[in-house]
Amino acid sequence: MTIDHTHDPALRSWVEGADGHPDFPIQNLPLCIFSSEGLERRAGVAIGDFLLDLPAIAEALGEAWVEELASPVLNGFLALGRDARVALRHRLSELLGDVSHRDVIEAALIGQSEATMHLPTLVGDxxxxxxxxxxxxxxxxxxxxxxxxxxxxxxxxxxxxxxxxxxxxxxxxxxxxxxxxxxxxxxxxxxxxxxxxxxxxxxxxxxxxxxxxxxxxxxxxxxxxxxxxxxxxxxxxxxxxxxxxxxxxxxxxxxxxxxxxxxxxxxxxxxxxxxxxxxxxxxxxxxxxxxxxxxxxxxxxxxxxxxxxxxxxxxxxxxxxxxxxxxxxxxxxxxxxxxxxxxxxxxxxxxxxxxxxxxxxxxxxxxxxxxxxxxxxxxxxxxxxxxxxxxxxxxxxxxxxxxxxxxxxxxxxxxxxxxxxxxxx
Amino acid sequence: MTIDHTHDPALRSWVEGADGHPDFPIQNLPLCIFSSEGLERRAGVAIGDFLLDLPAIAEALGEAWVEELASPVLNGFLALGRDARVALRHRLSELLGDVSHRDVIEAALIGQSEATMHLPTLVGDxxxxxxxxxxxxxxxxxxxxxxxxxxxxxxxxxxxxxxxxxxxxxxxxxxxxxxxxxxxxxxxxxxxxxxxxxxxxxxxxxxxxxxxxxxxxxxxxxxxxxxxxxxxxxxxxxxxxxxxxxxxxxxxxxxxxxxxxxxxxxxxxxxxxxxxxxxxxxxxxxxxxxxxxxxxxxxxxxxxxxxxxxxxxxxxxxxxxxxxxxxxxxxxxxxxxxxxxxxxxxxxxxxxxxxxxxxxxxxxxxxxxxxxxxxxxxxxxxxxxxxxxxxxxxxxxxxxxxxxxxxxxxxxxxxxxxxxxxxxx
The missing domain is CATH 3.90.850.10 (Fumarylacetoacetase-like, C-terminal domain)
Incomplete structure (x- = not known):
């Protein structure tokens, strides 16, 4: 298991309240499925008190595995294994850490209090x-x-x-x-x-x-x-x-x-x-x-x-x-x-x-x-x-x-x- | 449980070998999912040694529940319950029993020996x-x-x-x-x-x-x-x-x-x-x-x-x-x-x-x-x-x-x- 720069304690996020968040600082970046007013079930990432709408930033993520994140369940993305998860993590760490991306990314943040959470996968067994x-x-x-x-x-x-x-x-x-x-x-x-x-x-x-x-x-x-x-x-x-x-x-x-x-x-x-x-x-x-x-x-x-x-x-x-x-x-x-x-x-x-x-x-x-x-x-x-x-x-x-x-x-x-x-x- | 004319022992099918078939005479009409050369997974009905390709006869079946039979699994059709099953059974009994339908239906029969059978549903539990x-x-x-x-x-x-x-x-x-x-x-x-x-x-x-x-x-x-x-x-x-x-x-x-x-x-x-x-x-x-x-x-x-x-x-x-x-x-x-x-x-x-x-x-x-x-x-x-x-x-x-x-x-x-x-x- 590699510990890399995405765990750097000096890493900060431009997302308000993410730094010092008890659960979801930029060092975590957990995946989820959510919906909210006008948004059907979709893949997201928790950052502070927000969820980042992943299909909405598909262009900024821009790799082949992005297609799997367009699904209302994570089964397809999880099937890809470690390499895709690592690539997504590295890209998200950059997008949420470097303030130069704020203009593009900020519009895809939804408050967790406005979202409904769903099961992350269709549980087969x-x-x-x-x-x-x-x-x-x-x-x-x-x-x-x-x-x-x-x-x-x-x-x-x-x-x-x-x-x-x-x-x-x-x-x-x-x-x-x-x-x-x-x-x-x-x-x-x-x-x-x-x-x-x-x-x-x-x-x-x-x-x-x-x-x-x-x-x-x-x-x-x-x-x-x-x-x-x-x-x-x-x-x-x-x-x-x-x-x-x-x-x-x-x-x-x-x-x-x-x-x-x-x-x-x-x-x-x-x-x-x-x-x-x-x-x-x-x-x-x-x-x-x-x-x-x-x-x-x-x-x-x-x-x-x-x-x-x-x-x-x-x-x-x-x-x-x-x-x-x-x-x-x-x-x-x-x-x-x-x-x-x-x-x-x-x-x-x-x-x-x-x-x-x-x-x-x-x-x-x-x-x-x-x-x-x-x-x-x-x-x-x-x-x-x-x-x-x-x-x-x-x-x-x-x-x-x-x-x-x-x-x-x-x-x-x-x-x-x-x-x-x-x-x- | 109603026993109706679809169980009439006098009922015969124009499908060769169906009458007297040990498993699949016209009185049975069980559902299944199959594929064969050039045909992707689809809903079928067993009759004698054949399978009837249900999507291929959608027009002849022609009721609202036909849409559910276009799926590669039967979950959606089974969800409809008894009324849809009874309607399908009655219609199939007619189409496979009355020789006047033979011209339309016969082209949709596939020999079981040429078919690959699949699980009829996506088994949730x-x-x-x-x-x-x-x-x-x-x-x-x-x-x-x-x-x-x-x-x-x-x-x-x-x-x-x-x-x-x-x-x-x-x-x-x-x-x-x-x-x-x-x-x-x-x-x-x-x-x-x-x-x-x-x-x-x-x-x-x-x-x-x-x-x-x-x-x-x-x-x-x-x-x-x-x-x-x-x-x-x-x-x-x-x-x-x-x-x-x-x-x-x-x-x-x-x-x-x-x-x-x-x-x-x-x-x-x-x-x-x-x-x-x-x-x-x-x-x-x-x-x-x-x-x-x-x-x-x-x-x-x-x-x-x-x-x-x-x-x-x-x-x-x-x-x-x-x-x-x-x-x-x-x-x-x-x-x-x-x-x-x-x-x-x-x-x-x-x-x-x-x-x-x-x-x-x-x-x-x-x-x-x-x-x-x-x-x-x-x-x-x-x-x-x-x-x-x-x-x-x-x-x-x-x-x-x-x-x-x-x-x-x-x-x-x-x-x-x-x-x-x-x-x-």
């Missing part, structure tokens, strides 16, 4: 992994106190297929799902609204070129198939999940909605923030050969956070309460590269624009738990909020907000934006 | 269910001899999300997947080609209009969202499955390939063959309210079969050996309508062109077992073929063929076509 070892341990402990991790966990990057049709961008209302649940004391299940609605703090990975059916991606090539990162909330109905999940895994407990932040933060933007992977404790098995290798610094140096804001808190003007905070690389037993290689190891084809979730990113610390299931110990220890309200699980009106941020000494920090959702009954 | 109660019992017994069915089975139509990107049409080679497996005697898993490659005999359901996110489909409306049926082979690597599937279900054991027959056999074609659903034994719980109701005859009166042909058998000219045969309605504890309603009960949105598998359709009979896992009792009792070869699981060169057929007294029987795949190492 959405897969969710389970690489958060502390999460897997915390959840496993509720079922098997003495032996929380299953025997396969340290060999297999566990994953399962989620629902592509219900992936939505930040802001989508979270309609409380109904389903079957079996109260512990009941003889038979009942059907009705979930009483144990939860969030899961995850990162999402957008797939770039991908592979043909039957042609696995070797670990040394895995990084070249990652097109970007986002925040991902794997909303979960724990009561439905407990009753339905055996033997084939979660289904209706999860597929009613998955929310993602709208910005595709590229591997190029993340280059200064990549770090060592999870430190496997002594005695843990080494990854099998097909999962060994890859980049020198495959760990995601991203600090991810979850905040809760109840309707009462919002009415009172109380700021959202932070539920958790932790660094992704410290939570992820398997790297994104290992996820990609494992997913394709049997020949399964990953396609441009596919979405992969990491699984819940809980750290070893009590303030780094990425779900209410863990925070409230399965509901037994409700959380008390600054408003005095208690929460074991999400109530109607609750807003859940995910944030993510990358920092490294000597570099301008960047953010992933936000992933929000309000629960409606 | 593929979900696989587990409604074959005898299959679930047989498989469960290998793990839990005294208590083969889990407690949720008779309440929850169990399902999970499969991989949409690797759904392929009949004829796709089955590349033996590699993956992790843990031999019983080994301390650690090994990585390599699966040694327990299996098939699963299923039916596929193509979704029509579907529902918006957050708006469940009531059971009384479920039938209106079914656009058609096909054969489906859920290829499975049992050794990968056993090691990976806990706690989130099957993943790499399944997502390397799912094969379907190319023809969408409509609910209208199936009308005379719908039958009573599975007879729940005395003492079984009634379906919960949201799953109770629907059509009078929601059972699929389809006889489904699996055949195996080894390379040696093909060289010797030996005909394929039948592995199993059974009626779908006798295998399916839950109906297709219950599957559709359950899938959307939490608000999950089904989209036009989505694919749903029933799960393996094994009957209570020893000659009705829909997988080698069941036939060979987990590999312990290999099958002896007419060639003298033995099979516990599939070997390289083996061809697996699924067939399906609907029959009812007083009606011309119809077929689903075939779903084939040859295993390559």
């Amino acid at each position: 959405y897969t969710d992994f389970y690489v958060g070892i502390h999460h897997a341990t915390n959840v496993g402990r509720q079922f098997r106190p003495d032996n929380p991790l299953l025997p396969n966990y340290k060999y297999v990057p566990i994953g399962y297929h989620g629902r592509a049709s219900s992936v939505r961008v930040s802001g989508e209302p979270v309609i409380r799902p109904s389903g079957q649940r079996k109260p512990p004391e009941a003889e038979t299940p009942v059907f009705g609204p979930s009483r144990r609605l939860d969030y899961e703090l995850e990162l999402g990975v957008w797939i770039g070129p991908g592979n043909a059916l039957g042609q696995p991606i070797p670990i040394d090539e895995a990084a070249s198939h990652v097109a970007g990162y986002c925040l991902l909330n794997d909303w979960s109905a724990r009561d439905l999940q407990a009753w339905e999940y055996q033997p084939l895994g979660p289904f209706l407990a999860k597929n009613f909605l998955t929310s993602v932040s709208p910005f595709v933060v590229t591997p190029e933007a993340m280059a200064p923030f990549m770090t060592a992977p999870f430190a496997r404790p002594d005695g843990d098995p080494a990854p099998l050969d097909y999962l060994a290798g890859g980049s020198d610094a495959p760990g995601l140096g991203l600090t991810v956070e979850a905040y809760l804001s109840t309707a009462t808190m919002r009415e009172a003007g109380t700021k959202p309460h932070r539920l958790s905070r932790g660094v992704a690389a410290e939570a992820m037993y398997w790297t994104v590269e290992q996820i990609v290689t494992h997913h394709s190891a049997n020949g399964c084809n990953l396609q441009p624009g596919d979405l992969i979730g990491t699984g819940t990113l809980s750290t070893a610390s009590a303030d780094g738990l990425g779900s209410l299931l863990e925070i409230s110990q399965g509901g037994k220890a409700p959380l008390t909020l600054p408003s005095g309200e208690q929460r074991a699980f999400l109530e109607d009106g609750d807003e859940l907000i995910l944030r993510g941020r990358a920092e490294a000494p000597g570099y301008v920090s960047i953010g992933l934006g936000e992933c929000r959702g309000v629960v409606v009954g | 593929y979900t696989d269910f587990y409604v074959g109660i005898h299959h679930a019992t047989n498989v469960g017994r290998q793990f839990r001899p005294d208590n083969p069915l889990l407690p949720n089975y008779k309440y929850v139509p169990i399902g999970y999300h499969g991989r949409a990107s690797s759904v392929r049409v009949s004829g796709e080679p089955v590349i033996r997947p590699s993956g992790q497996r843990k031999p019983p005697e080994a301390e650690t898993p090994v990585f390599g080609p699966s040694r327990r490659l299996d098939y699963e005999l299923e039916l596929g359901v193509w979704i029509g209009p579907g529902n918006a996110l957050g708006q469940p489909i009531p059971i009384d409306e479920a039938a209106s969202h079914v656009a058609g049926y096909c054969l489906l082979n859920d290829w499975s690597a049992r050794d990968l499955q056993a090691w990976e599937y806990q706690p989130l279900g099957p993943f790499l054991a399944k997502n390397f390939l799912t094969s379907v027959s190319p023809f969408v056999v409509t609910p209208e074609a199936m009308a005379p063959f719908m039958t009573a659903p599975f007879a729940r034994p005395d003492g079984d719980p009634a379906p919960l309210d949201y799953l109770a109701g629907g059509s009078d005859a929601p059972g699929l009166g389809l006889t489904v079969e699996a055949y195996l042909s080894t390379a040696t058998m093909r060289e010797a000219g030996t005909k394929p050996h039948r592995l199993s045969r059974g009626v779908a309605a006798e295998a399916m504890y839950w109906t297709v309508e219950q599957i559709v309603t359950h899938h959307s009960a939490n608000g999950c949105n089904l989209q036009p062109g989505d694919l749903i598998g029933t799960g393996t359709l094994s009957t209570a009979s020893a000659d009705g077992l829909g997988s080698l896992l069941e036939i060979s009792q987990g590999g312990k009792a290999p099958l002896t073929l007419p060639s003298g070869e033995q099979r516990a699981f599939l070997e390289d060169g083996d061809e697996l063929i699924l067939r399906g057929r609907a029959e009812a007294p007083g009606y011309v029987s119809i077929g689903l076509g075939e779903c084939r795949g040859v295993v390559v190492g």
